[in-house]
Amino acid sequence: MCGIFGCALKEGKAAPLIHSSLKRLEYRGYDSVGIATISDGKIFVKKDSGKIDEVDKIVNLDDMPGSIGIGHTRWATHGAPLKVNSHPHADCTGEIVVVHNGIIENFMELKNELQNLDHTFVSKTDTEVIPHLIEQVLKENPNLTLVDAVIATLKRLEGSYALAIISTKEPDKIICARNESPLVLGINRKGVFCASDIPAFLPVTNKAVMINNGELVILTAQDYEIRKIQDSSLVTREPITIEWTAEMAVKQGYPHFMIKEIHEQPETLRNTLRMQEHYLELMSTFLDRANEVFLVACGTSYHACLAASYMFSKLAFLPTYPVYASEFIEQHGKSVSIDSTILAVSQSGETADTIAAVTCAQQRAATILSLTNVIGSSLTRISRVYIGTQAGPEIGVAATKTFTSQLSVMAQLALRLAKKRGKVSQDEIDSLEANLEKLPEIADTIVKTQEEKVKKIAKKYKDSKVFFFLGRGISTATAFEGRLKLMEIAYIPSIAFPAGESKHGPISLVEDGFPVVFVCPKDDCHKTLVGNIMEMKARGAQIIAIIEEGDMDIKSLADEFIEVPKGIPGVLSPIPYVLPLQLLAYYVALEKGFNPDMPRNLAKCVTVK
Ligand code: AGP
Numbered sequence: 001m002c003g004i005f006g007c008a009l010k011e012g013k014a015a016p017l018i019h020s021s022l023k024r025l026e027y028r029g030y031d032s033v034g035i036a037t038i039s040d041g042k043i044f045v046k047k048d049s050g051k052i053d054e055v056d057k058i059v060n061l062d063d064m065p066g067s068i069g070i071g072h073t074r075w076a077t078h079g080a081p082l083k084v085n086s087h088p089h090a091d092c093t094g095e096i097v098v099v100h101n102g103i104i105e106n107f108m109e110l111k112n113e114l115q116n117l118d119h120t121f122v123s124k125t126d127t128e129v130i131p132h133l134i135e136q137v138l139k140e141n142p143n144l145t146l147v148d149a150v151i152a153t154l155k156r157l158e159g160s161y162a163l164a165i166i167s168t169k170e171p172d173k174i175i176c177a178r179n180e181s182p183l184v185l186g187i188n189r190k191g192v193f194c195a196s197d198i199p200a201f202l203p204v205t206n207k208a209v210m211i212n213n214g215e216l217v218i219l220t221a222q223d224y225e226i227r228k229i230q231d232s233s234l235v236t237r238e239p240i241t242i243e244w245t246a247e248m249a250v251k252q253g254y255p256h257f258m259i260k261e262i263h264e265q266p267e268t269l270r271n272t273l274r275m276q277e278h279y280l281e282l283m284s285t286f287l288d289r290a291n292e293v294f295l296v297a298c299g300t301s302y303h304a305c306l307a308a309s310y311m312f313s314k315l316a317f318l319p320t321y322p323v324y325a326s327e328f329i330e331q332h333g334k335s336v337s338i339d340s341t342i343l344a345v346s347q348s349g350e351t352a353d354t355i356a357a358v359t360c361a362q363q364r365a366a367t368i369l370s371l372t373n374v375i376g377s378s379l380t381r382i383s384r385v386y387i388g389t390q391a392g393p394e395i396g397v398a399a400t401k402t403f404t405s406q407l408s409v410m411a412q413l414a415l416r417l418a419k420k421r422g423k424v425s426q427d428e429i430d431s432l433e434a435n436l437e438k439l440p441e442i443a444d445t446i447v448k449t450q451e452e453k454v455k456k457i458a459k460k461y462k463d464s465k466v467f468f469f470l471g472r473g474i475s476t477a478t479a480f481e482g483r484l485k486l487m488e489i490a491y492i493p494s495i496a497f498p499a500g501e502s503k504h505g506p507i508s509l510v511e512d513g514f515p516v517v518f519v520c521p522k523d524d525c526h527k528t529l530v531g532n533i534m535e536m537k538a539r540g541a542q543i544i545a546i547i548e549e550g551d552m553d554i555k556s557l558a559d560e561f562i563e564v565p566k567g568i569p570g571v572l573s574p575i576p577y578v579l580p581l582q583l584l585a586y587y588v589a590l591e592k593g594f595n596p597d598m599p600r601n602l603a604k605c606v607t608v609k
Contacts, residue, residue: 029075067221104130
């Protein structure tokens with residue numbers, strides 16, 4: 001997730017407004033920043049890796065001529081956070097520059113095509129193909145307008161984008177376009193603005209025009225014109241008035257980052273499905289050839305590893321060993337060797353326990369692989385191969401969207417391994433891949449249809465002194481994650497373990513009214529889980545079940561139930577089934593008057609051991 005901004009002013013310098021607007025988009029990404037302006041038929045560019053304030057100290061972002069310009073604050077997805085990969089990106093001539101938020105899925109194919117036409121690329125980004133493509137279209141059709149060249153280019157792109165483009169060929173305009181990544185215009189008497197999000201221009205105007213997928217905008221200091229990319233037909237759309245405060249706007253109107261990020265999961269899951277083939281192939285090759293694989297992480301990331309161990313086993317017959325990073329050195333430090341492979345998982349890529357475990361393994365010649373949400377983090381720098389989970393910055397201390405993105409990448413790796421190892425039928429692989437593609441919509445349905453019900457359950461059980469979270473099979477990982485969420489933001493002591501373990505001790509705790517959350521997808525464990533529910537119910541427990549829509553067996557036993565759409569294979573179930581548990585933790589915390597974004601005693605990134 002990155003932030004783009006563009007402005008066309010009737011007079012005055014664009015750079016200071018672009019700079020301040022990018023600061024307000026910093027929550028969307030902050031590993032690099034850049035601005036381009038046009039003045040007297042020339043394009044000026046200032047950009048570098050680093051936070052906006054750091055880069056500004058070096059290059060003085062405000063000191064750029066011209067009343068038209070574009071800017072970008074980056075969250076690296078393709079290419080490390082280096083100056084050469086920061087936006088804006090230019091064509092060979094430097095006369096066309098682009099800023100982009102999104103993922104161009106077919107960029108390698110386009111890049112090869114353009115390189116064969118002697119275009120020179122300087123970055124590792126997907127974005128850089130866009131200015132070169134526009135340049136090539138104009139080279140082949142010199143009489144085309146810039147707008148028409150951009151439209152022809154957009155029709156070649158596959159994937160998501162919010163773009164802003166300027167060129168010396170038509171220096172009085174900015175062309176922007178949207179497909180899936182958000183784009184909105186701002187208007188006031190001084191000019192017209194385009195941005196990834198409303199906070200960028202809210203201090204200068206609350207008049208906004210929302211841009212839809214498949215639309216292109218021609219923006220000048222005087223006006224804006226919206227067209228459909230498909231057929232260039234004109235679209236009329238009047239500005240609306242935004243009632244948000246600036247603080248609300250950064251959270252897009254949500255009261256907390258956590259609930260905003262829970263609601264973002266359909267979008268982040270869509271982005272995570274746009275993994276680069278190359279990295280998935282490379283990592284799955286390492287895993288396929290590994291003698292022993294440890295999945296190493298902390299907290300929520302450990303729960304992703306626990307779920308992944310079921311995925312790798314069930315789909316690829318690959319045994320993997322989830323290990324708490326803080327225990328790894330004690331548990332395996334002596335035995336790990338050149339024959340070991342470590343797949344470390346860390347959304348921040350900076351967790352001290354995880355870095356220490358990986359460093360120990362690396363010193364013993366193990367192969368280091370990693371999943372992280374922060375490209376350029378310490379973990380990426382010590383990994384042989386890493387994959388970015390592309391969930392965008394996660395501001396809430398409680399991990400939510402990064403967890404489901406980690407699970408999605410793990411599922412994609414397990415499926416790729418399944419193909420390599422031929423352990424499951426092609427039909428089953430096709431079905432699983434189809435279901436994986438459906439998960440963004442399923443996540444959207446759950447949030448839209450079940451949130452109100454979760455609020456009621458939260459209100460009913462907010463004063464409970466303790467919760468159980470139980471599951472069987474892969475749902476054990478989902479139960480563990482639900483427990484951590486409730487503990488860390490609602491401060492309710494919660495216990496999670498495989499449901500089959502209840503009778504080996506924990507069931508002694510159960511008494512009348514004791515809330516027990518069961519995670520019960522319709523998988524191979526469903527039948528046994530019904531028995532576990534009955535044994536809890538027999539002792540007076542209150543049963544809160546996360547079930548497949550219409551599961552009458554469990555509905556008849558549960559005191560409360562949350563329904564997840566039908567047909568999700570058990571091996572993918574943690575991704576949708578965790579959403580009700582994230583919502584439950586959030587609403588219980590609200591009921592108890594706590595701030596879910598800043599839970600006591602916790603930090604977003606634990607850089608101490
Ligand atoms: C999860 O909600 C917590 N914020 C915490 O357990 C977190 O998952 C853990 O500290 C690991 O963080 P990482 O993924 O950045 O390594």
